[in-house]
Amino acid sequence: xxxxVCKLFGIKYPIIQGGMVWCSGWKLxxxxxxxxxxxxxxxxxxHPNNLRHHIRxxxxxxxxxxxxxxxxxxxxxxxxxxxxxxxxxxxxIVFTSAGSPKKWxxxxxxxxxxxxxxxxxxxxxxxxxxxxxxxVVAEGFxxxxxxxxxxxxxxxxxxxxxxxxxxxxxxxxxxASRASYNAAFALxxxxxxxxxxxxxxxxxxxxxxxxxxxxxxxxxxTKVLLKKIGATRMACNPFCEKVEEAxxxxxxxxxLKELLGSGRSKKGILEGDLIEGELEIGQIxxxxxxxxxxxxxxxxxxxx
Amino acid sequence: xxxxVCKLFGIKYPIIQGGMVWCSGWKLxxxxxxxxxxxxxxxxxxHPNNLRHHIRxxxxxxxxxxxxxxxxxxxxxxxxxxxxxxxxxxxxIVFTSAGSPKKWxxxxxxxxxxxxxxxxxxxxxxxxxxxxxxxVVAEGFxxxxxxxxxxxxxxxxxxxxxxxxxxxxxxxxxxASRASYNAAFALxxxxxxxxxxxxxxxxxxxxxxxxxxxxxxxxxxTKVLLKKIGATRMACNPFCEKVEEAxxxxxxxxxLKELLGSGRSKKGILEGDLIEGELEIGQIxxxxxxxxxxxxxxxxxxxx
Numbered sequence: 001x002x003x004x005v006c007k008l009f010g011i012k013y014p015i016i017q018g019g020m021v022w023c024s025g026w027k028l029x030x031x032x033x034x035x036x037x038x039x040x041x042x043x044x045x046x047h048p049n050n051l052r053h054h055i056r057x058x059x060x061x062x063x064x065x066x067x068x069x070x071x072x073x074x075x076x077x078x079x080x081x082x083x084x085x086x087x088x089x090x091x092x093i094v095f096t097s098a099g100s101p102k103k104w105x106x107x108x109x110x111x112x113x114x115x116x117x118x119x120x121x122x123x124x125x126x127x128x129x130x131x132x133x134x135x136v137v138a139e140g141f142x143x144x145x146x147x148x149x150x151x152x153x154x155x156x157x158x159x160x161x162x163x164x165x166x167x168x169x170x171x172x173x174x175x176a177s178r179a180s181y182n183a184a185f186a187l188x189x190x191x192x193x194x195x196x197x198x199x200x201x202x203x204x205x206x207x208x209x210x211x212x213x214x215x216x217x218x219x220x221x222t223k224v225l226l227k228k229i230g231a232t233r234m235a236c237n238p239f240c241e242k243v244e245e246a247x248x249x250x251x252x253x254x255x256l257k258e259l260l261g262s263g264r265s266k267k268g269i270l271e272g273d274l275i276e277g278e279l280e281i282g283q284i285x286x287x288x289x290x291x292x293x294x295x296x297x298x299x300x301x302x303x304x
Numbered sequence: 305x306x307x308x309v310c311k312l313f314g315i316k317y318p319i320i321q322g323g324m325v326w327c328s329g330w331k332l333x334x335x336x337x338x339x340x341x342x343x344x345x346x347x348x349x350x351h352p353n354n355l356r357h358h359i360r361x362x363x364x365x366x367x368x369x370x371x372x373x374x375x376x377x378x379x380x381x382x383x384x385x386x387x388x389x390x391x392x393x394x395x396x397i398v399f400t401s402a403g404s405p406k407k408w409x410x411x412x413x414x415x416x417x418x419x420x421x422x423x424x425x426x427x428x429x430x431x432x433x434x435x436x437x438x439x440v441v442a443e444g445f446x447x448x449x450x451x452x453x454x455x456x457x458x459x460x461x462x463x464x465x466x467x468x469x470x471x472x473x474x475x476x477x478x479x480a481s482r483a484s485y486n487a488a489f490a491l492x493x494x495x496x497x498x499x500x501x502x503x504x505x506x507x508x509x510x511x512x513x514x515x516x517x518x519x520x521x522x523x524x525x526t527k528v529l530l531k532k533i534g535a536t537r538m539a540c541n542p543f544c545e546k547v548e549e550a551x552x553x554x555x556x557x558x559x560l561k562e563l564l565g566s567g568r569s570k571k572g573i574l575e576g577d578l579i580e581g582e583l584e585i586g587q588i589x590x591x592x593x594x595x596x597x598x599x600x601x602x603x604x605x606x607x608x
Contacts, residue, residue, distance in 0.1 A: 121523050141445070142457045150524030153446045153457040155478040155487065156587045160523060162483065174459040179466065183459065183490035188483050219425050219464060220454030228552070248532070250554020283460045 004168040005191030008114060008135055009093055010067050012036035013302050014191030015181075016137075016170060017294070019071020019095055020145065021045035021280070022269035023199040023206045026054040030061035031203040031294035033068045036302075039294075040095055044073045045266065048081045055089045067092050069114075074099025087111045098146065101131040109134075118172070118193075120148025120157070122164040129165045136165055137193050140173030144196055144282035147224060147231045155187065162188025176284040181301045194297075196282035202293045207272030210279060211291075213237075219286045226260065228253045235279035239264070308472040309495030312418060312439055313397060314371050316340035317606050318495030319485075320441075320474055321598070323375020323399055324449065325349035325584070326573035327503040327510045330358040334365035335507040335598035337372045340606075343598075344399055348377045349570065352385045359393045371396050373418075378403025391415045402450065405435040413438075422476070422497075424452025424461070426468040433469045440469055441497050444477030448500055448586035449569075451528060451535040459491065466492025480588040485605045498601070500586035506597045511576030514583060515595075517541075523590045530564065532557045539583035543568070 005014035017024065017032040019040035029039030041054045051070070058068050070091050072082055075098045083104055086094060094108055097118035105115045109132065116135040117128045128136045138161040140154025141147060152160075154173040162169055171189035174180055176197040184192045198204060200211045214235055225243045226232045234240050246259055260278070268277020292300075309318040321328065321336040323344035333343030345358045355374070362372050374395050376386055379402045387408055390398060398412055401422035409419045413436065420439040421432045432440045442465040444458025445451060456464075458477040466473055475493035478484055480501040488496045502508060504515045518539055529547045530536045538544050550563055564582070572581020596604075 123523065140457065140459065142460050151528070152523055152587060153444065153459060153478060155444065155457060155459040155484060156446050156591075157523075159481050159483040160591055174457060177463050179463040179490060179492050180459060183487040186483060186487035186490045219427065219456055219461075224455070248554065250552065283456060287460075287464055 003190060005135065005170060008168055009038050009069075011038050013298060014170075015298055015301060016040065016095075016191060016193040017198045018172065018193050018195035019043070019069070020195050020199055021265055023204040024071075025205045026058035026061060027205060028198060028201070028203040028294065029054075029068050030058045032198065032298070033058075033062055033066045035295040035298040037294075037298050038067060038069060038093065040069045040071045040093075042071050043082055044071065044076065045270075048078055048085055051082060052085050052089060055085070055091055059089075069093030069095055071095045071097065073097050074103060083107070086113065095137065097137075101128045101133055105131045105133055116170065119161075121150055121152060122157075122160045125161045125165050125169075129167055133167065135168040135170060136161065137170040137172050138189075139193070140171075141224070142233075142283040143173035144199070144222070144233050144285075145280040147233060149227075149231065151224075151231075154184075158184065158187035158189050174282065174284045176282075176287050178301055178303070180284070196285050197288055197297055198294060199281065200285070200288055201297060202291060206269050209272035209274055210269050210277075213274050214279065214281045214285045215289050215291075217281075217285050221286055222281060222283050226256060229256050229260070232278070232280060233282060234268075235281050235285070237268075237277070237279055238275045239268070239278060307494060309439065309474060312472055313342050313373075315342050317602060318474075319602055319605060320344065320399075320495060320497040321502045322476065322497050322499035323347070323373070324499050324503050325569055327508040328375075329509045330362035330365060331509060332502060332505070332507040332598065333358075333372050334362045336502065336602070337362075337366055337370045339599040339602040341598075341602050342371060342373060342397065344373045344375045344397075346375050347386055348375065348380065349574075352382055352389055355386060356389050356393060359389070359395055363393075373397030373399055375399045375401065377401050378407060383408075387411070390417065399441065401441075405432045405437055409435045409437055420474065423465075425454055425456060426461075426464045429465045429469050429473075433471055437471060439472040439474060440465065441474040441476050442493075443497070444475075445528070446537075446587040447477035448503070448526070448537050448589075449584040451537060453531075453535065455528075455535075458488075462488065462491035462493050478586065478588045480586075480591050482605055482607070484588070500589050501592055501601055502598060503585065504589070504592055505601060506595060510573050513576035513578055514573050514581075517578050517583065518585045518589045519593050519595075521585075521589050525590055526585060526587050530560060533560050533564070536582070536584060537586065538572075539585050539589070541572075541581070541583055542579045543572070543582055
């Protein structure tokens with residue numbers, strides 16, 4: 001029986017590469033799609049014109065023969081322009097996140113786009129299904145970057161979402177090894193979305209210092225902070241310690257926003273500033289220690 | 305091939321019932337052992353003489369034919385007396401937690417006791433193996449009650465511990481459904497320890513109001529608080545809100561200890577005070593909604 005996620009996206013293996021800020025441009029997305037998974041361009045860290053460039057470069061790299069997609073955080077300031085570019089460029093697949101799936105799903109589908117939406121609870125998974133999405137990504141507390149408020153872990157979340165929806169379910173958060181790949185299916189998922197391991201691979205556009213630092217982290221090397229303004233998992237570093245200290249002393253949202261400032265994740269992930277940057281990465285980074293290509297990752301996961 | 309956990313403990317199914325404060329006396333422990341799992345008496349909430357009574361009652365209920373064990377938090381004030389009773393009463397199996405496995409493991413083993421120790425990281429799993437334990441329980445962030453500092457989830461923890469140790473590995477935290485039971489083995493465990501689902505079953509000595517309240521919780525219905533004095537997962541209720549508010553305003557450990565006072569978990573779990581009590585329970589409580597017996601739980605998990 002054909003896997004539902006493979007069938008929906010026209011891919012060989014039910015492995016999606018998460019569309020991550022500062023990591024997933026056309027190089028990573030096309031490498032993943034070439035290796036049999038689904039590569040996603042992360043629009044969250046791109047100006048609209050830059051996104052257009054990445055879409056065209058990705059299609060060229062795939063010689064128009066293999067599917068790829070774009071991840072769009074719906075709270076993006078220039079969201080209308082982003083959606084327009086996606087439609088104009090005939091992007092076949094879009095993963096939306098951070099916003100209501102009601103707003104853009106049917107518009108994209110009318111233009112032939114397959115739409116998946118990322119959630120962190122069964123309640124929002126049901127809302128996705130009501131909005132007509134083609135697939136749901138359920139992401140657990142162990143994931144890197146922005147997280148849901150409820151802190152539901154992948155192990156608790158997937159079986160509950162699986163009982164809630166009938167469209168294909170993609171598990172995210174903590175998937176990095178063959179063991180966790182297999183366990184995701186046992187929990188009820190039809191496919192997986194992998195962020196951290198791809199963020200640290202060769203084709204990722206993250207800074208080499210960021211990759212090396214994250215590959216060197218041990219268990220407990222990440223923390224979830226900034227809960228008062230939007231919970232975010234990041235690697236422990238001086239910036240992270242500064243935020244933690246402020247939080248423990250009870251500072252409010254305004255002071256936290258000021259402390260965060262703007263461009264922190266760019267500074268950390270793209271520019272490799274390990275002191276002042278915000279290093280968004282998932283908890284499972286402690287299992288990743290070596291440099292590898294996107295193809296090697298996929299081959300490792302699907303080898304029995 | 306025989307399951308390693310079944311072989312070690314002499315049980316039919318590789319299912320351990322967590323030894324939980326105020327829930328797991330001889331009634332629950334013997335019901336689980338009779339149904340083919342391993343029942344544990346939770347010594348953490350018992351005076352030494354009360355523990356002796358529970359051990360004898362459990363053995364009587366099992367007619368001396370089936371194994372059972374005792375869970376011992378090693379930071380217990382009368383720990384020497386507790387260990388003495390366990391040895392005198394010839395308890396066959398002990399699960400230790402909250403302390404160093406070096407202190408008591410060999411002493412217990414010399415008296416014929418099989419020893420497992422509960423950890424929340426690979427680092428401590430290795431220390432357990434060095435201390436000579438017979439099995440390791442690795443417990444993830446989704447579990448109820450006291451938690452490790454590092455917040456590593458079951459989905460991230462089990463594959464890492466599995467690569468670290470060679471003694472049998474028991475997965476804990478979030479295991480409650482057939483899907484998660486199967487996933488735990490896929491992650492690399494040889495057995496599971498289940499707390500929450502057994503805490504809410506008929507033979508648990510928790511108060512009926514506590515059980516009903518927890519069975520009614522939705523996703524996001526638990527929180528991890530008290531990190532400054534010992535992270536604890538509890539159900540959201542007025543006491544929980546009070547603690548959260550205090551923490552967000554930045555109060556220190558001393559004030560938190562004062563706010564917690566003593567006997568909070570007894571008040572909540574045993575006495576059923578849903579307003580002022582601390583209701584320790586795991587995240588997966590949102591998947592449990594009906595009253596059931598220990599035997600029904602085990603039969604549900606092992607039915608294919």
